[in-house]
Amino acid sequence: MAVARAQRRIWKVPAMSIIILNDPTYGVVLFGDTQDELIASQVGLSQTLAETYTVDEHGDSIPLDYQVGDASGIRGNALGGDDHITSYGSAVGDAFTLAEHGRGGMDTIFAHSGHGSAFGDALTMTGHASGGDDLITIFNDSFGGWDGSMFGDAKLMTDDARGGNDTLKGLSDHLSDEVVLYGDALEMNGRAQGGDDILAGDMWTSNYQYGDAQTLSEQARGGNDRLFGGDYSWTELNGDAYLLTDNAVGGNDLITGGSAYDVSEGANDMLGDGYQLAGHAIAGDDVLIGGRGDSNTMWGDGVLIGPDVTRGHNRFVISPSGEIDTLKDFNPGHDQIVLAGFTYTAFADIAGAIHPTDTGVQIDLGADGLVIVEGVTQLTAADVTFDANARKVAGGSHNDVLTAAGGNNAFHGGLGDDTFIIQAVGLANSVGGSTQGVGADSVIWDFAGAGGTPAGANDLLQLQGFGPGSTLTFLRFGGLRAGGPDPTLQYYSVHDTMGGPNHVLFVHSLNGQLLTSADYGFI
Numbered sequence: 001m002a003v004a005r006a007q008r009r010i011w012k013v014p015a016m017s018i019i020i021l022n023d024p025t026y027g028v029v030l031f032g033d034t035q036d037e038l039i040a041s042q043v044g045l046s047q048t049l050a051e052t053y054t055v056d057e058h059g060d061s062i063p064l065d066y067q068v069g070d071a072s073g074i075r076g077n078a079l080g081g082d083d084h085i086t087s088y089g090s091a092v093g094d095a096f097t098l099a100e101h102g103r104g105g106m107d108t109i110f111a112h113s114g115h116g117s118a119f120g121d122a123l124t125m126t127g128h129a130s131g132g133d134d135l136i137t138i139f140n141d142s143f144g145g146w147d148g149s150m151f152g153d154a155k156l157m158t159d160d161a162r163g164g165n166d167t168l169k170g171l172s173d174h175l176s177d178e179v180v181l182y183g184d185a186l187e188m189n190g191r192a193q194g195g196d197d198i199l200a201g202d203m204w205t206s207n208y209q210y211g212d213a214q215t216l217s218e219q220a221r222g223g224n225d226r227l228f229g230g231d232y233s234w235t236e237l238n239g240d241a242y243l244l245t246d247n248a249v250g251g252n253d254l255i256t257g258g259s260a261y262d263v264s265e266g267a268n269d270m271l272g273d274g275y276q277l278a279g280h281a282i283a284g285d286d287v288l289i290g291g292r293g294d295s296n297t298m299w300g301d302g303v304l305i306g307p308d309v310t311r312g313h314n315r316f317v318i319s320p321s322g323e324i325d326t327l328k329d330f331n332p333g334h335d336q337i338v339l340a341g342f343t344y345t346a347f348a349d350i351a352g353a354i355h356p357t358d359t360g361v362q363i364d365l366g367a368d369g370l371v372i373v374e375g376v377t378q379l380t381a382a383d384v385t386f387d388a389n390a391r392k393v394a395g396g397s398h399n400d401v402l403t404a405a406g407g408n409n410a411f412h413g414g415l416g417d418d419t420f421i422i423q424a425v426g427l428a429n430s431v432g433g434s435t436q437g438v439g440a441d442s443v444i445w446d447f448a449g450a451g452g453t454p455a456g457a458n459d460l461l462q463l464q465g466f467g468p469g470s471t472l473t474f475l476r477f478g479g480l481r482a483g484g485p486d487p488t489l490q491y492y493s494v495h496d497t498m499g500g501p502n503h504v505l506f507v508h509s510l511n512g513q514l515l516t517s518a519d520y521g522f523i
Contacts, residue, residue: 026096027065032083037073037095044070044081044094044105051088051112065116068092074102080121080132082106090116098122098129098154104164106469106497109136111150118150120166125154125185131164131195133495133502135473138179139171149180152197157185157213163195163223165502167473167493170230171202178206183225188213194223194240194251198493198502200475201230201258203485209237210274211253216241222251222273222284226504228476229258229268229291231485239286241274244302250274250284250312257291259321267295272314276304283312292321299328300335320368327373330360330383337384342368347381354379409442417458420444421523424465424496424503443506451513461507461520467498470522474514478506487512 170179201207211225257268272286300314
């Protein structure tokens with residue numbers, strides 16, 4: 001361990017790291033590589049930084065204000081390292097500023113409850129800077145709460161900056177906490193481009209998610225993001241931003257609400273693009289999937305829509321789980337209602353269940369749920385579709401090897417020790433065909449032996465063509481049972497180092513154990 005002395009305080013820091021005391025802007029800062037900039041074609045080291053305190057002669061401690069993975073700035077063609085940061089304050093994956101053609105590394109940040117924020121790459125990204133594909137987790141493990149927010153890339157992205165394809169997870173041990181996730185930045189302007197991010201909330205919390213930023217302005221563009229609400233939670237999911245204005249363009253997002261046993265235990269407000277679309281903003285073509293058993297209020301585009309805004313073509317996915325789904329801005333001829341997992345196969349099957357209301361129409365599906373469509377006087381066959389089924393790949397009673405690529409795939413291994421091979425070629429989102437697993441690229445319905453048990457029933461997952469260093473990360477549970485989440489239903493994120501968006505995998509683990517390194521591999 002290197003030791004630096006300043007003002008009679010002793011710092012213990014990782015080798016090659018630099019401590020700055022009392023910076024006039026940022027306070028007490030730990031840099032992984034240098035307090036200066038990385039320039040030209042320099043490459044940052046891949047460091048592990050943990051929360052460190054000063055200790056003076058009286059034993060008093062002063063916590064860090066910031067931990068920064070690499071340097072104060074990264075510019076030219078310099079590249080940040082792939083850093084691992086654990087923080088109780090604010091954490092920045094690479095540098096305070098990414099400029100010119102500087103690039104952020106693929107960082108992993110674990111932020112405990114505290115009073116700071118986590119930024120995957122930088123505070124400011126300008127020029128043609130690009131963020132890395134980061135994994136950021138906030139874990140609130142104290143009753144004091146977590147006062148900050150989580151940003152996949154930066155606080156500000158401007159000029160031609162581009163966000164990485166990040167995965168953000170909000171976790172909590174306590175009720176009534178708030179988790180705020182931004183896929184890219186707080187503000188995006190100029191020609192900034194958001195990455196294709198995955199955001200996942202936790203149960204029993206208030207989850208606020210923005211696929212890209214709080215504000216998209218000028219010619220900024222949102223990425224194609226996936227947002228997952230928390231179960232038993234009060235959740236607001238914005239596919240792109242709170243405000244899209246000027247000539248901003250929303251991404252084509254997939255938004256899945258959290259689940260609950262009944263509508264009294266949580267609610268989902270789901271907005272395909274954002275709360276307000278103004279100026280000449282262009283909305284994306286989004287998919288909104290109602291949470292099972294919960295109250296879902298859905299806007300395909302947004303709440304406040306200006307007269308010059310271009311609307312999107314959105315799909316509202318409803319499953320038979322007893323929830324109440326309210327569609328606030330359904331646009332006939334452009335949007336569609338997808339009834340997924342029902343026995344209905346044609347519009348004639350539900351025509352008798354459609355009734356007028358004071359605000360529009362409703363589809364009364366009895367115990368399977370109620371769909372309220374506001375602002376319309378009727379629904380036609382063009383407005384409703386049924387089950388966009390995933391391609392089924394099935395085995396038998398032997399030790400099968402099942403392979404699929406392209407589209408979205410549903411694996412059924414059957415008996416025996418089966419091998420599921422998923423290829424990184426043209427994977428696509430599932431938007432129906434089941435009441436569970438929607439929103440995933442591939443679904444494995446009967447994975448046996450997760451965690452290596454029991455003997456004689458051990459399946460194997462092989463991920464092919466995803467590139468060296470690709471990773472599989474548990475996101476959240478995908479269903480409920482008495483007393484809490486159902487551990488057999490699991491969502492995973494697959495990060496592909498060959499580029500492109502992260503992929504989502506849904507696994508029905510028969511023994512309720514999470515996948516371990518013995519259960520899967522990259523080939």
